[in-house]
Amino acid sequence: MENNESRLSAIWNWLDQRIGLAPAVSLARKKEVPVHKHSIWYYMGGMTLFLYVVQIATGILLLIYYRPSADEAYESVQFLMTDVKFGWLVRSIHHWAANLMILMAFIHLFSVLFMKAYRPPRELTWFSGVILLALALAFGFTGYLLPWNELAYFATRVGTEILGVFPLVGDFALKIARGGTDVTGATLTRFYGVHVAILPAIGFAFLGLHLLLVQKLGMSVPPSIENSGSPKRAMKFVPNFFLRDAIGWLVAVALLATLAAFLPAHLGVKADPFAPAPAGIKPEWYFMFMFHQLKLLPAHILGIEGELVGIMAFALGGVFLFLIPFLDRNAAKGKPSPLFTWIGIAILVYIVVMTYLGFTADPMG
Amino acid sequence: MSESDRPTAESRRGFVNWLLGTSAGAFAVSAFYPVVRFIVPPAEAESATSSVTLPFTPAEIGANEGKQFRFGNRPGLLVRTPTGELRAFSAECTHLSCTVQYRTDESRIWCACHNGFFDLNGRNVQGPPPRPLDTYDVNVRGDQIVVSLKA
Known part of the structure; x- marks a missing residue:
């Protein structure tokens, strides 16, 4: 026993002399998380990160069987689901962890918004976070097409057609996104490359920046807590907070396994570009509020095509969300800013209501 | 210096x-x-299709019925109206280019993606589509249906 310990410390010293482990250890010891009545929201980012790690692990496994071509993609996923041992499990976990990751990212975003954690000096953390959310949505959009089934095919057709609506650059952007004028096998290989290489690379860069900023600046304390002057308590990150994080991750693994077992990912019918769009076609739930809004718009608004108006409004909404740290002057000065709380509530209510209406709408019109 | x-x-x-x-x-x-x-993807050859002979006969499409067909590399829709007339359309919705279908219960053309409706002349009559469907000429020669671009 003693022998083992001395051997371990010998290895530790060997590494410490070469790469310097001591600063990392002192950083981990020093890191603290504030404790107050809103502390629960500090776990949301870590949960999103954990689900991202699950996505990478299961995604790498899926690569072993997946074939990115219009002739083979559907069949390779079918093979994976029926013949490969635990193929259904890996794909279903990838499917569910993707959905939960985006849900957690939204919860993380709104909790940060309501706690005004974007105020100085954390503007860059907010910017990198909004970019990470956009990347997560792009992951979802590109991944949705890969099984090459009917629903995914038409969702991609509609989704990419939206690019073409933008004035001037629209046609060009559409062609770049699709690899041609139509959604074909060329689109599939493009989406595949983006999904498994380009997005992960960009994602790691922004994730690195996001995490670095969180380490550097520490956790933000909401203004209400800060101003109330209540006793400032804190918790050690290692091991206290980290172990609580880990419990959440274990629960997430159990939930993923349950969802995968009882609600495995569907494959549906293979895409046929000449068949009519099926009734009840819908995008992933996190695009539903936009999809349903476009459905409700009239053909023309003030002489402009309705879809252009809608899509421009969503684009402006995204820019607004991104720029909140600069727009919310009161929060920046440490004053209460109820306006932005109400804006946040309005956005949340709008998304929830539109999503609900989208899923309950009669698909036959 | x-x-x-x-x-x-x-x-x-x-x-x-x-x-x-x-x-x-x-x-x-x-x-x-x-x-x-x-x-940037290489330029595709412009579709040279100006007319196609459909893989079914006029007898195979009844009144108040629609059938999908391929017009070159684009989807098309042939409709026999309740009065028995044959009409051909591009099946690409003018809204966000989903493929439309004929709704027997409505006797209208329908896009499932955003609930757009077109009448039997291809006019956008309900929902978000901003323009009418493109129409083709239909000629019946004996047992063959020939669909061609509008002259």
Whole structure:
């Protein structure tokens, strides 16, 4: 026993002399998380990160069987689901962890918004976070097409057609996104490359920046807590907070396994570009509020095509969300800013209501 | 050579920096240009299809019925109206280019993606589609249905 310990410390010293482990250890010891009545929201980012790690692990496994071509993609996923041992499990976990990751990212975003954690000096953390959310949505959009089934095919057709609506650059952007004028096998290989290489690379860069900023600046304390002057308590990150994080991750693994077992990912019918769009076609739930809004718009608004108006409004909404740290002057000065709380509530209510209406709408019109 | 004509160390440094900067810029452009061109897909040959013979006979499509067909590399829709007339349309919705279908219960053309409706002349009559469907000419020659671009 003693022998083992001395051997371990010998290895530790060997590494410490070469790469310097001591600063990392002192950083981990020093890191603290504030404790107050809103502390629960500090776990949301870590949960999103954990689900991202699950996505990478299961995604790498899926690569072993997946074939990115219009002739083979559907069949390779079918093979994976029926013949490969635990193929259904890996794909279903990838499917569910993707959905939960985006849900957690939204919860993380709104909790940060309501706690005004974007105020100085954390503007860059907010910017990198909004970019990470956009990347997560792009992951979802590109991944949705890969099984090459009917629903995914038409969702991609509609989704990419939206690019073409933008004035001037629209046609060009559409062609770049699709690899041609139509959604074909060329689109599939493009989406595949983006999904498994380009997005992960960009994602790691922004994730690195996001995490670095969180380490550097520490956790933000909401203004209400800060101003109330209540006793400032804190918790050690290692091991206290980290172990609580880990419990959440274990629960997430159990939930993923349950969802995968009882609600495995569907494959549906293979895409046929000449068949009519099926009734009840819908995008992933996190695009539903936009999809349903476009459905409700009239053909023309003030002489402009309705879809252009809608899509421009969503684009402006995204820019607004991104720029909140600069727009919310009161929060920046440490004053209460109820306006932005109400804006946040309005956005949340709008998304929830539109999503609900989208899923309950009669698909036959 | 007078003192003032001699290049100073500062201007030499400025020149070298300029040279380095433009070289780096030129290098970046020469490296990224092929990447950008690589991403832009090669031009496709314009679809030369001007007319197709459908793979079914006039007898196979009843009144108040619609059938999908391929017009070159684009989807088409043939409709026999309740009064027995044959009409052909591009099946691409003018809204966001989903493929439309004929709704027997409505006797209208329907896009499932955003609930757009078109009447039997292809006019956008309900929902988000901003324009009518493109229409084709239909000619019946014996047992064959020939669909062609509008003259």
